[in-house]
Amino acid sequence: MKTYKSREEVPETEKWDLNDIYVSLEEWERDYQKIEKNVAELQTFDGKINDGKTLYNFLHKEELVETLFKNVFVYAKLSGDLDTRETLPQSLLEKASQLGVKLNSATSFFTPFLLGLEKSTLDKYIEEDSRLDYFKDDLYDAYRYKKHVLSKEKEELLSQLGESLSSPSRTFGMINNADIKFGEVTDDDGNKVELTRGMYSKLMEEDDRSKREEAYNAYYKPYVQLKNSIASTLSAAIKNNVTLSKVRSYPSALEKSLFANKVPKEVYENLIQTTKDNLQSMYRYTELRKKTLGVNELRQYDLAVPLVNGVKEDISFDDAYQMMLDALSPLGSDYINVLQEMKSERYIDVRETPGKSSGAYNLGLYGIHPFVLLNHQDDLNSLFTLAHEMGHAMHSHYSNTHQPQITAGYTIFVAEVASTVNEVLLINFLLKNAKNEEYRKYLLNHFIDQFKGTFFTQVMFAEFEKKTHERAEKQESLNAESFSELYEALFQEYNGDSLVLEEQTKYGWARIPHFYRPFYVYQYATGFAAAIAIANKILNGDEEVLANYQEFLKSGSSDYPIELLKKTGVDLTSPEPIEDALSLFAELVDEFSKL
Known part of the structure; x- marks a missing residue:
């Protein structure tokens, strides 16, 4: 298995293409400023929603702002995960996270307002503006929470306690x-080195039982302490x-x-x-x-x-991808064609490189496409991880393609x-x-x-x-x-x-x-x-x-x-x-x- 000392060594075909979200930082910054402006406008709806048209205007603007915010946030996260040591993407992510807090704060008035309405009033608003049909199911679903929502003052108090409760x-x-800090284990040269989580899972598969026992004791030591x-x-x-x-x-x-x-x-x-x-x-x-x-x-x-x-056995990424395609053929030709496209269109970041975020995940971006992060090791575990994450990616692809934005996400x-x-x-x-x-x-x-x-x-x-x-x-x-x-x-x-x-x-x-x-x-x-x-x-x-x-x-x-x-x-x-x-x-x- 080839190891990569830097991202530059990885073939372009095995790196995702973030230009599909933004082609430049200037473009990202423009959307960021647009969101800031819209967040301020969303706040002006507090206490002003008293007919169907205004209710629609608020919900429509909120959805547009949230779409832009997801693009801004995901771009920052994906950029940062490629090398967690780089300061620029980390600062973008911090900036985006702070913007997310402002957005939540600007719209926090809405649920207590909605649940304070009589259902007959909401019915009237929906009759007044047919465009609210798009939001209707979500609005009525919120009423399930009615007996679990407190007065506006108590809800505000609870939201202020949010940080303490998540402490x-x-x-x-x-x-x-x-x-x-985990305890020490003996490396192959007989030297004592500090155990890491990544080393621990590998050592637990070691044939040498004394090495497994040593790693186990070192791993549990801080938790017992x-x-x-x-x-x-x-x-x-x-x-x-x-x-x-x-x-x-x-x-x-x-x-x-x-x-x-x-x-x-x-x-x-x-x-x-x-x-x-x-x-x-x-x-x-x-x-x-x-x-x-x-x-x-x-x-x-x-x-x-x-x-x-x-x-x-070693299974190269290309071989793993083909094996996955063959295995998933019972799901139909359309499923396989989309999977092939995901590889050729560079939706996947394949290789482990210094500083890259560990593990694997799929992030589906509505209106764009899914992005899949891997740390492929050319082995059986990596083949299963590939099939697993591409399952999530296909779910995102199909839901985003066939559902309106409001119901595209899944639990x-x-x-x-x-x-x-x-x-x-x-x-x-x-x-x-x-x-x-x-x-x-x-x-x-x-x-x-x-x-x-x-x-x-x-x-x-x-x-x-x-x-x-x-x-x-x-x-x-x-x-x-x-x-x-x-x-x-x-x-x-x-x-x-x-x-x-x-x-x-x-x-x-x-x-x-x-x-x-x-x-x-x-x-x-x-x-x-x-x-x-x-x-x-x-x-x-x-x-x-x-x-x-x-x-x-x-x-x-x-x-x-x-x-x-x-x-x-x-x-x-x-x-x-x-x-x-x-x-x-x-x-x-x-x-x-x-x-």
């Missing part, structure tokens, strides 16, 4: 990203969420989080219960891992090492479906074309571990969140000891008795940033289950499901996520999709065991 999350972010400080931030975040739920008259913190997407709490509870009723195959896999590794006691640092050795609840359908189609293609039994075993092991991380681990996290919030609602204590006792019990329950827990295991809660975004992670598991159901039907030649899935990709947020998925034949209010996903996991473990 636990920011504090954890600073501890986790800026302050934490800071357990009380982190427990304090997590406890505050949970209590803030519970308090806000009560202030806004929601039955529980869980129901407050599910309200926006109209997800019944039974979906959340059913996910946890159905998974817990089907943990036997997970226990079998843990036992199989112990047996395959030939260890007397399976430890937490043994859970990520591949069980099949010597079959890793996290459905986002993970589009990416995971691609991964399921890819693993099926690779298994079908595996050149020998060892490689097939390697692929099965990869998919089982991915399944475990995306499904079982996220359900365990979801149960931890549910129980900690319930404790706060009963005013029970939340501290390092209570978090650790709960986390340890859940970790054992989800992994089985074949796993011998380390002393550090129980502090796993201290390293999870998702816990500061309450009741979010369950969507990875529901999305994964829904994707498996859809992909399997497409692979079985179900033309109706294929057509419905193609429509789903074009749907944006034109309906609530549960309803959008029902149109593809997946009903997450029933246990069936979760049970089907768990049956597939059991089959994968069976086959891997036999091989």
